[in-house]
Amino acid sequence: MATGNVAYPTITIDLILDRLTTKDVLKAVLHSILFHRLFGTVKPQTFEVLDVTMPGVSDAGMEQLVNEKVDGLWKGIENGAHKRGQIRVTFSEKRPKKSWFQVYMGEEDVPWEQWVINAELRQPKADSDRQAFNARLADTLTQALHTMLTHTSSERGRAVVPLITNASGISPFPIDITVTVGGVEVG
Template identity: 75%
Template structure:
């Protein structure tokens, strides 16, 4: 894939107990930082870490659907690693060979890759595992804030020409488990 756009990677190690909640929180936080319409905020408390989210039925349904697909993919297979890839695009005129307009295409301008690995900590390691997961969430939030406020993060955003809805740009969330896209 031609990556002329910023790609931000977040690595997280999860357990069965907190996987859905953590992935939901991370996706909501990414959307919170990259939606440009009128966003009604909400917060998520995970392991004493407060993360921002978007209170919008359509976005909540999208996130829940993708997290469920990820969960089912992890549960049904032997592979305990997967990715959730959030791609923000803009609609651009698609032209043929002779510069004739032939419709529109989605051209990505930014991508967020959440690499997730499932592990089951031993009961005596639970406290340490949760502390590490909380630290990972804080680091992920810091990555989001640093990227979206950086020069590269700001200049990646195309001009907003359509101000209707919560996002003027198409959003795609892809789920991969074992390198295979699901859902």
């Protein structure tokens, strides 16, 4: 799961999407990740995508953030030569930052978990291919949900969550969502 010298888990979800479902699928997947990793008071909602019901977060700020990131990826893929993009959701905790001589230098965000959504845009060649394409995508979404549930409820998935010392707001931890298309950050 973890890659390189990264000390925190990285969970990867690979999606092959088409023009009709890209935005809905990405919004549902992002919302589902946030639903499983926000520890404040979360008002739930659901997303129905290709007959797969996915949990989400009913919060204006989170919805705006998700929409901005999905739109950024969509515009990058739609307007560019690259038909692949990536959305990274990084959960961090605030820790005191110290200098060489143990002098307190403010706070820094230290990641404890990252989710990587790899999205590739493809078009079914004919209408007859669409059913098979949609069925594969529905299976992928079901598997992604299973991955989320398995990871967040596992011993390791629970162990990486830092102590919650600030109970205000929807998330006690900083969340960073970055979008890249063709290796370039967008949005």
